């Protein structure tokens with residue numbers, strides 16, 4: 574075949590191939606096929622020397638023209654493919670910058686945490702410090718040092734979750750009373766908020782995991798009137814009104830005398846309603862004067878010092894404030910409930 578005809582054929586084939594190609598990768602392959610080192614044109618150029626002298630420049634010129642033309646065709650097709658890619662992107666992946674963005678949900682603290690922080694603020698403003706203790710506790714701090722020796726029937730009052738190594742999940746925050754006395758000398762004014770655990774069947778007012786705030790004040794001549802005054806100040810701040818309190822006898826081995834502190838029902842104002850079971854009073858927290866044995870366990874001389882202690886259920890305080898009728902809602906993970914606070 575005449576070389577010039579061969580060059581013409583190459584050009585025609587290239588035209589068809591290049592027009593039909595639909596991807597940039599394939600186009601790149603065509604470029605190698607038609608213009609690469611191993612292309613037909615390259616071998617023609619390499620063998621120019623073997624041609625007759627008179628046709629050599631003609632073939633050389635024609636080869637370069639074909640090369641230029643193929644280069645131009647490749648260039649043009651490249652441009653077209655790029656444009657079509659961008660047009661497709663514009664419709665397929667169009668970003669409307671005027672569209673409102675997705676709202677980032679901002680969470681907030683849990684209602685029990687909110688109440689804990691509030692109670693902490695109230696007590697620190699009265700000069701109390703905030704203490705904490707471990708949730709996995711020694712039997713000694715949870716029972717023994719609190720005047721509840723082994724086999725004491727009071728251990729049955731708080732069903733306990735024990736660990737295999739003989740420790741326990743603290744059933745109350747009262748353990749922190751002893752830990753505080755071991756660390757500080759009177760005068761002592763602390764509260765200890767924290768999580769506590771009981772091996773208990775749950776119902777509308779009982780959880781297996783809940784929160785308490787322990788209070789402890791030890792000084793010379795601390796009496797029940799100090800306890801009442803501090804409680805009334807705290808309740809006034811929490812409920813934003815004067816709250817009447819009354820004390821009934823209550824038994825806890827670590828206080829003597831021990832009380833149950835009731836508040837007048839905030840729903841009916843004391844007149845009687847279903848919430849207070851028509852008594853006008855609602856049970857709020859147990860408290861009392863620190864038992865001499867407990868002071869001794871904390872290396873404090875009961876002849877010289879006295880104190881009061883209380884253990885308030887935080888969950889129940891939140892329930893009272895917002896009239897929540899089921900404690901299980903707190904940890905249900907139901908955002909419809911939590912978002913209300």
Ligand code: FA5
Pocket residue numbers: 731744745746747771773778779780781783785825828831857858859860861882883884885886887888889900
């Ligand atoms: C105690 O835990 C004593 N340590 C309190 C105390 C401290 C008495 C200092 C005297 C001096 P009690 O078991 O009653 O007491 O629990 C105290 C409060 O925790 C209750 O009034 C209640 O509000 C809350 N509470 C008790 N059990 C549960 C439960 N299963 N679920 C939710 N709250 C509970």
